[in-house]
Amino acid sequence: MTEPSVWNKRRMGALMGGGVGLTIGFLFGSWSIMQHGAGPRGVLSTLSKTMLSSAATFSFFLAIGSVIRNDALEGAYPQTRLVATPAILSRAEGFQLMRARWEEERRRASAFRR
Structure with a gap:
């Protein structure tokens, strides 16, 4: 699911x-x-x-x-899961995490359309 x-x-x-x-x-x-x-x-x-x-x-x-x-940090995106999730991420880390989530959503959406 x-x-x-x-x-x-x-x-x-x-x-x-x-x-x-x-x-x-x-x-x-x-x-x-x-x-x-x-x-x-x-x-x-x-x-x-x-x-x-x-x-x-x-x-x-x-x-x-x-x-x-x-709440997607808990495991919905295993490739972006952090070992120890800090309370505050730097801008670069947050941007990387956001970009990885967007790519994962695009991949899922394109797989769903096929």
Whole structure:
């Protein structure tokens, strides 16, 4: 079983963030409408604006967070596994590791397409 690629993780994070954002936007938008009224735009327009802005914000940040929180160092890429994983890598080491992961993903994607 292969681990999802970075782009798949980004997409999953964005979808989860969108769902959470829509829910939070509905709750806070409904509360705001009940407390302050709908305003000149009307109930549906005000609620949808709140829900969409909340969904976009959550989606953006969860997509970034799910890419940053990439646990691939644990063995998904055996050729790039470090003997003793340091807490902080140098720029050159991080770039080498990132480039090796990209090459591995390209290799897997091209093998999958065949």
